[in-house]
Amino acid sequence: MDLIEYMQDYSNLLQEHINRLNSYSNKWKSKIKQQSVLSSYNTTKRAQLETVRTPNRHAELLQNQHDVIQNIIVTYRTQVEQMYPNERFSTSHKHYRTDTKKNLFKAAYSSLSELSNKLEQLREQQEIAQNALDDANAQYENLCSDEIISKNKMTNAKEKQKKRKDKLGEIKREIVRTEEEYNQEQEIYRVRATKIYEECRILEQERLDLIGETLIKFSEIAFSSEYLTEQDEIYEDLMSKLQTQRNSLKDLNFWAQTYGVYGSTTSLSSQISHNGSISSETTTRKAKKSHKSEMTNTTTIEGSVIEDEEEQSQAHSTTTNAMALNQV
Template structure:
């Protein structure tokens, strides 16, 4: 009864493959925590795999080699920005040149003197700003050149093709292969034993079926039944032997796996150092670039240009001077005409010196500047005062004494009256 029950079980499991082990990496792979689900990581074949299983060490090798693409993108970004900056510089130069030419073509009768100078300063400002930006452009160019040189050293050209690999890639890959060689041999041996185990399971299954069939056959001889049982026993022994060897190899594999983990970690630390060098280089380059491109380093020079321009526009540019300049240039003023500003000034002087005779001295040069004319007016007033005092005091006054301040001139009539009384 027991034999029939066992035979029935074997018949029902005949179609089942006796593969109790689903694979090496499934039995020894450690639990991998869930990582970032960002879409950029979904195409990464290593993202959910253990670094120490199979050939997953290649992830750090691909990381090192893939850094060249990142470096190349960084160079391209900086170069594109610099090209845009150069276009802007060229546009500023052209813009300034265009308006300088148009300014020179303005009618001289309407564009003159300090306002003309203010216009010239204004249209020249874009060119001066372009010179500052050119310095900025050249500095960025040096940053790009330095970074490109370092990247080319880190990722030299391959002899065949246009691919670029990290200059330590092959060395790191060979270290991983050497560290994993013993583990690979055990893994290969374990796979062969599993194949033998599967065959042994199938052979034992057939032997069990044969024994069951013979036990149910009344015509079967004892010798045939005995041989079937011997074969069944041998199949069982062979399977047991293979399974014991598998357990032994698995133990050796697990021990070697731990050794490989330590070796692989040491190699990874070396790769980590190389990767840190690339990341640091990229980060430092971005700092240099952004400092030149977007910091306030060049704003001081631009502010100086602005301050100088405002000085000419607000202080040095004078509409009244320009109007007087135009009037003198086109002979609006003559010996009988003076600017309104000078007329107002003369009226104020006349009101202060109403008791003094007016001088008959005229302007010798009608094209003198307004400042020179004011000095002539002051001199004529002083000469009129001298003539008046000379008529009042003919004995003691001289021209040099008449040039004293008004306080001294007010005391001189008393002195004159005393002298006249002495003469009488």
């Protein structure tokens, strides 16, 4: 598995989701802001805005997750490139210790390889010498069966037979000596090769450990419940605002003021008791808010104040228009 490609694909999918959440949230914030102040206003409008802002907040959380994953990818890629640098004049990669280890293996095996080749040559010579001796033996036996053969020919045949026999014996003795050297060198090679293997094993373990550690880091960020806790905080914060800051009585008074009909029948006294009952129900929930949620609330409230000012301006304009129509 190409781990870098896998993690990058996941990161890209996450970024696409983030972009869609932001686009979705911005679209609906724009729609709500463009609504008539008479159909969406005051605390209810702010509640709507808080709701459609929530995907933005969720996207910010996911963006943090995405950025951490990108850091993991960059770190892993850097480590891999150090471990497997580009070959000169090539796009392929190999471990930075590959050539060194190959040379060590080659050097360790060179003596053993030479002895192996020597044995192979000696065995070929032995076969040739054996065939030559067999021919000499056959010639000598043929001469022995010939009663009229000269003594000189018999002597020459016997000497030839002896030379070839001696040659074969010398080759056999050389084979024995070479085999002994080969066995000794094989033991030496085994020790050297084992040492080189142990060094390679350490390097391979580093590679495998790097993959394992990176998988753990990636999975902790991509699949753990850490970000689910923060997502729950976003939900709790939203629900708290919807239950404590949205107030129908305030909205009705605002509505009455907009139409210029606000009077004693729309007193805020009933609103006070209404707020008190809601506040007591949500005290426990608000006590659980983290410092992070409080900071987010502050930012949201500041945004709401700005929107209130805009809304009041729109309401003033609407009230003026309504009063002008009444005078007509």
